Amino acid sequence: MGRNRRPSKQMLLLFEALSARTQQWRHGYDLMKETGLLSGTLYPLLIRMTDQGLVEAEWREPEHPGRPARHAYRLTNAGVAFARTAIPDRRAPSAEVCFA
């Protein structure tokens, strides 16, 4: 039901960041920096996208010993397919403006 709704600008930003390297696990703080979203926006989006099966989350062992494990995210197959349909829709209007 939620997937039929038009994704928000913030969600599209997140999709763009995650679909740039679909196989790579990304940490929440790195996604915040890349998209410019604040944690108050990013985490509700990640929670919703995970509930909808668009994003998968996994605990990853820390890169440096002594650090806590971190939660990492990447798009699921359904998420990749959704991103393919959603992201061009967003880019189309700006392309029209450029050519006008």
Add this chain to the structure above:
Amino acid sequence: MTLALSRAVMSLASRSLGTRRRTWAMAMEAEFGAAVEDGRPLMFALGCLIAAWREIGKQSEGRLIVANYALALGLLIPMAALQFQQATGFLSAAEGQPFGVPGAGAGPNPYLIWSHNSAIPILLIIRLLLGTAHLCLAWMLVEGDWPRVVKCGTLIGAAMITLSLFTGVLMLDLSPLRAQFAELAIELGAVVVFSRWHIRVLSDATPEPLTPVAYKHLR
């Protein structure tokens, strides 16, 4: 200072998410280290708190947490304040001339002044006990510690019965307690309703499973 405040905000955010979103609370806490290294811990923690509060309204467990806070702040703490105010009234009555206990009947009855004044210490203790028990009840309710909520409720009930016995025997007048009995009935009724709601939420909620890596992080 900023770091301590950020940690406190982060802890509040984490607690606000409840058991159903425990993994997300841990995920936010795990990223907090990266925010500290980046020099923006407070901004990150405040964002997490906003995210947690946005999630609260979407879950039944979150709504229960908000309702618990509303009951504690809106009814239990004012009741505690009322008890302490009554206790202060006894203290000022004890300091002054023997004119009887304030609020006991329309005016001082010369035949009852002695019994009124001899009742002041025990009534003072009971009022202070009632005030403290209400504060404890509010705290335990917010904490979700239901066994202690039951104990506090029992203590309040026992203290009210004692208070009514003393007031009835020593002052021959229970009219000042009528409103308080009504308030207490509302209060304990609300606590019973909330406990049933809590049981229903607990039976519906299935906490997110923890992976071995997350479990290690939790330890």
